[in-house]
Amino acid sequence: MTDVASGPLLRPGVRVGERVYRTLRHRILTGGLEPGERLSVPAIARELGVSRSPVRDAVLQLVREGLAQETLNRGAVISSIGRAELVSLYEAREALEGMAARLAAPHFTHDLRRRLLDNLAEHDEVVASGDFDRHIDVDAAFHREIRQSANSPVIARMLDQIQGQIMIAMRSTSVSGGMDRALHDHREIFEAVAAGDPDASEAAARRHIARLTEILRSDG
Amino acid sequence: MTDVASGPLLRPGVRVGERVYRTLRHRILTGGLEPGERLSVPAIARELGVSRSPVRDAVLQLVREGLAQETLNRGAVISSIGRAELVSLYEAREALEGMAARLAAPHFTHDLRRRLLDNLAEHDEVVASGDFDRHIDVDAAFHREIRQSANSPVIARMLDQIQGQIMIAMRSTSVSGGMDRALHDHREIFEAVAAGDPDASEAAARRHIARLTEILRSDG
DNA sequence: TTTATAAACATTGCATGCAGTGTTCGTGAC
DNA sequence: GTCACGAACACTGCATGCAATGTTTATAAA
Numbered sequence: 001m002t003d004v005a006s007g008p009l010l011r012p013g014v015r016v017g018e019r020v021y022r023t024l025r026h027r028i029l030t031g032g033l034e035p036g037e038r039l040s041v042p043a044i045a046r047e048l049g050v051s052r053s054p055v056r057d058a059v060l061q062l063v064r065e066g067l068a069q070e071t072l073n074r075g076a077v078i079s080s081i082g083r084a085e086l087v088s089l090y091e092a093r094e095a096l097e098g099m100a101a102r103l104a105a106p107h108f109t110h111d112l113r114r115r116l117l118d119n120l121a122e123h124d125e126v127v128a129s130g131d132f133d134r135h136i137d138v139d140a141a142f143h144r145e146i147r148q149s150a151n152s153p154v155i156a157r158m159l160d161q162i163q164g165q166i167m168i169a170m171r172s173t174s175v176s177g178g179m180d181r182a183l184h185d186h187r188e189i190f191e192a193v194a195a196g197d198p199d200a201s202e203a204a205a206r207r208h209i210a211r212l213t214e215i216l217r218s219d220g
Numbered sequence: 221m222t223d224v225a226s227g228p229l230l231r232p233g234v235r236v237g238e239r240v241y242r243t244l245r246h247r248i249l250t251g252g253l254e255p256g257e258r259l260s261v262p263a264i265a266r267e268l269g270v271s272r273s274p275v276r277d278a279v280l281q282l283v284r285e286g287l288a289q290e291t292l293n294r295g296a297v298i299s300s301i302g303r304a305e306l307v308s309l310y311e312a313r314e315a316l317e318g319m320a321a322r323l324a325a326p327h328f329t330h331d332l333r334r335r336l337l338d339n340l341a342e343h344d345e346v347v348a349s350g351d352f353d354r355h356i357d358v359d360a361a362f363h364r365e366i367r368q369s370a371n372s373p374v375i376a377r378m379l380d381q382i383q384g385q386i387m388i389a390m391r392s393t394s395v396s397g398g399m400d401r402a403l404h405d406h407r408e409i410f411e412a413v414a415a416g417d418p419d420a421s422e423a424a425a426r427r428h429i430a431r432l433t434e435i436l437r438s439d440g
Numbered sequence: 441t442t443t444a445t446a447a448a449c450a451t452t453g454c455a456t457g458c459a460g461t462g463t464t465c466g467t468g469a470c
Numbered sequence: 471g472t473c474a475c476g477a478a479c480a481c482t483g484c485a486t487g488c489a490a491t492g493t494t495t496a497t498a499a500a
Contacts, residue, residue: 051455064284088374099315154308271485
């Protein structure tokens with residue numbers, strides 16, 4: 001039992017509701033809770049050893065964020081992300097990742113160069129070893145670096161949100177366009193951003209995402 | 221007193237919390253509640269004639285949406301949207317409005333043509349009469365038509381959210397680039413979308429927003 | 441008059457009560 | 471065996487209680 005009350009609940013400065021939210025979000029994103037599964041407030045409260053109030057707050061936040069969906073008087077269930085919804089997510093992601101890369105280009109620093117090169121090196125190993133799970137992580141980390149460097153909090157927040165929903169969908173619909181191809185795309189984005197070229201950076205980032213969208217639209 | 225319990229509370233199928241949320245959101249967006257103002261849960265509950273629970277739910281949603289900000293144990297206040305945050309909002313908006321226009325182009329219908337032409341005609345009158353408030357409304361309606369035609373629920377939802385925060389900021393920082401210029405931009409977007417040209421549609425929409433972003437970045 | 445202190449007050453965040461509603465499961469008729 | 475019905479059960483959503491915390495006001499000292 002993952003009791004929320006254990007560990008950093010004692011630390012003041014973090015609401016219990018916030019901790020419950022993070023716990024549930026983590027479970028959803030890592031597959032511990034599957035699409036369609038009910039989020040019973042009393043059951044979760046019992047399991048985590050807290051009252052229903054903070055659990056209710058957490059569930060409402062998940063709904064607001066698109067990770068769960070609710071029906072009146074019937075509570076919330078983990079979102080089932082359909083094909084059409086997933087396409088829409090990728091459309092938004094293409095636009096925002098493109099803009100993030102554009103904005104990151106003029107903010108390119110030595111430090112970012114180092115982190116991106118480290119990431120690409122690790123990605124190389126991962127692709128060579130064929131470890132798909134690690135690929136997912138390294139891939140996500142690359143994009144996170146880019147969007148944090150864009151220095152645009154709104155874009156960063158929206159991309160985080162999109163990322164969460166995509167991760168749910170990925171459990172049922174794998175839209176990998178190939179690990180090696182993703183790595184190749186990342187190198188292109190890196191080159192453009194490192195060169196400080198906003199147009200090329202945006203174009204490279206968009207191609208990368210648009211390719212996945214196309215796979216989604218065509219293939220089953 | 222705007223008692224939430226009056227009116228459609230009796231109608232089942234709408235949660236009280238949802239009604240409180242809409243009431244508060246409307247007040248924030250129309251200026252009834254100003255940036256920095258506290259959102260006292262007990263006070264709002266008393267005023268609206270409901271208990272604290274649904275009010276608390278509503279306030280948490282507003283925070284989640286970026287319309288309010290909270291501090292631990294000190295509750296929430298209406299967001300003050302600073303210059304940097306506003307720029308970030310416009311950056312995200314540029315990317316998303318551009319993509320919305322791109323997606324709307326292939327979905328152009330006779331019905332959409334009529335609604336956009338109506339809007340442009342009305343906008344003409346409004347500009348001629350110099351009515352700035354109506355300009356805001358007509359302008360927003362134009363963009364709403366475009367993004368609803370994009371048929372991408374994620375993009376539509378995110379643009380709605382951005383629009384809300386921009387409306388707060390607009391009260392202190394007017395970033396109008398001129399009503400006539402906005403109307404001119406809208407005509408360009410209309411032409412491109414009506415022609416079914418995705419690239420031109422996206423480019424026109426982005427120029428329109430980017431111009432405002434530039435005004436923001438430079439001018440005080 | 442200004443500053444320090446404490447006491448009164450209000451609010452937050454979690455816990456819990458409860459009516460209304462939806463769901464499940466067992467019983468009996470066919 | 472299958473279906474209809476109803477009772478038991480569980481959950482949702484709103485209301486309210488309460489300890490901890492923050493804020494404000496009143497009083498006293500300098």
